[in-house]
Amino acid sequence: MIHTRIRSLVSALLRPTSIPLGMKRRMSQRSLTGLLAEMVGLSSAQSYALLEELSSGSFRNELDKQIEQIPGINLDPKSFTVKGWHAGLYCIIRAAQPGVVVETGVASGISTAFILRALHENQKGKLYSIDLPPIVDGNGNVPGNMNWILPDGLEPGCAVPLSLRHRWELIISCSEKALPPLLQRLGQIDIFLHDSEHSYEHMMWEYEMAWPYIKTGGILLSDDVSLNTAMIDFCRRHRHKYNEFEAKMGAVRKEF
Numbered sequence: 155m156i157h158t159r160i161r162s163l164v165s166a167l168l169r170p171t172s173i174p175l176g177m178k179r180r181m182s183q184r185s186l187t188g189l190l191a192e193m194v195g196l197s198s199a200q201s202y203a204l205l206e207e208l209s210s211g212s213f214r215n216e217l218d219k220q221i222e223q224i225p226g227i228n229l230d231p232k233s234f235t236v237k238g239w240h241a242g243l244y245c246i247i248r249a250a251q252p253g254v255v256v257e258t259g260v261a262s263g264i265s266t267a268f269i270l271r272a273l274h275e276n277q278k279g280k281l282y283s284i285d286l287p288p289i290v291d292g293n294g295n296v297p298g299n300m301n302w303i304l305p306d307g308l309e310p311g312c313a314v315p316l317s318l319r320h321r322w323e324l325i326i327s328c329s330e331k332a333l334p335p336l337l338q339r340l341g342q343i344d345i346f347l348h349d350s351e352h353s354y355e356h357m358m359w360e361y362e363m364a365w366p367y368i369k370t371g372g373i374l375l376s377d378d379v380s381l382n383t384a385m386i387d388f389c390r391r392h393r394h395k396y397n398e399f400e401a402k403m404g405a406v407r408k409e410f
C-alpha cells in the first residue's frame with residue numbers, strides 16, 4: 155500500500171507537467187559543458203577544444219577591432235567571455251555543422267558575429283538574421299519590451315567583422331512580418347535563435363512559428379529565458395526536454 159503511494163508520488167513528480175516551476179528550472183540548469191553534451195553530444199574534452207579554438211584564434215581581435223571603429227557604441231568586448239552564452243552558441247554551431255541558421259534580434263551583432271565565425275570555421279552554412287531597430291519616442295523612451303537600443307545612426311550588425319559577412323543575410327523588419335515568409339522560403343532550418351522582443355507572447359509566437367521548420371535533430375535556442383516561462387511552457391507543450399544555461403540561454407533539441 156505505502157509502496158504504491160510512493161510510486162505514484164514519484165511518477166507524478168517525474169511527469170513533465172506536474173513538476174513545480176522553480177524545481178523544473180533548477181533541474182534544467184546546465185554547465186556549459188553539460189549543455190554542449192545535451193545539445194550536440196560533445197565530451198568535455200571536445201568542448202574545451204572548441205573553447206580554446208575560439209579564444210586562441212583571430213576572432214577576438216577582429217571583433218575588438220570592429221567594435222573600436224564604431225563611434226559611440228557602448229560595448230565592452232571583454233564581457234563576451236569564453237564561458238558565456240555567446241561562446242556556447244559558437245560551440246553548438248561548430249559541433250552541429252548546420253546548413254541554415256535563423257536568428258531574430260541582432261542589435262550591434264555580437265551573437266551574429268559568433269555564429270558567423272563558427273560557420274566560417276565549418277566552411278559551410280548560412281545565417282539569416284531579422285532585426286527591427288527600435289523607434290525611440292520624443293521622450294527618449296523605447297516602447298515595449300525592447301531592452302537594447304543602438305546609438306543613433308548605427309546599423310544593426312555594425313559589430314560584425316566584414317570578413318564574416320558573406321555567409322549572412324540581414325532582414326531589417328519586425329519578426330512578426332519577416333519570419334513567416336523567411337521560413338517558408340527556407341523550407342527547413344537547422345537552428346533557430348530567438349533574441350528579439352522578450353515578452354511572453356512574442357517569445358512563444360517565435361518558438362511556435364519556427365518549430366515546424368526545424369529539422370528533427372535540429373535545435374531551438376533562446377536568450378533571456380528567465381524573464382518569463384515561455385520556453386518552459388513551450389517545452390512542456392511539445393514534450394521536449396528543457397535545458398537552461400546561466401539562467402539566460404534556453405535550449406531544446408528537436409527529437410521528433
Ligand SMILES: C[S@@+](CC[C@H](N)C(=O)[O-])C[C@H]1O[C@@H](n2cnc3c(N)ncnc32)[C@H](O)[C@@H]1O
Pocket residue numbers: 258259260261262263264265266284285286287288300301302303310327328329330349350351
Ligand atoms: C537583445 S538585442 C539582440 C542582441 C544580440 N542577439 C546579441 O546577442 O548581440 C534585441 C534586438 O531585437 C530587436 N527587436 C526587438 N523586437 C523585435 C521584433 N519584434 N522584430 C525584430 N527585431 C526586434 C531590437 O531592436 C534589438 O536590436
